Amino acid sequence: MKQPIESTVISAISSSIGIPENAISSDQSLEELGMTSILAVQLSSKLQQQFGIADMDGMSTSNTIGEIVDYIEGKAK
Template sequence: MKQPIESTLINAISHSAGIPANAINPAQSLDDLGMTSILAVQLLSQMQDQLGIKADLSELSTSNTIGEIASYLESKA
């Protein structure tokens, strides 16, 4: 079973990028999924709002894997 934040992140990526959630895995990066840096910032801002956390978006890049991003967001929760 996926971690709740990871599942939430995958669902948000699926919605933003138009990719089925079951086609996204934690080892992929946002780059792998074709997300631009602008989409990534919007996605991470949405995640902050949804999760009620404050994250430093400059610490993340589109080359971070989904699993790494989920772990980072979990550390801020």
């Protein structure tokens, strides 16, 4: 079962790039999923708002979903 943060991140990615949530796994990178840098910036902004994080500077299209979740968990503490 996915953790709440991971589920939220996957949902946001799914809506950003139009891939079903069940086709996205935590070991995939944003780049593998076809996310462009522009979409990644929009996703970053969306996640910042959802989780109340001041910045997501460490996020890039080479990050895996798991790395993004870990980053958010670290910032949310």
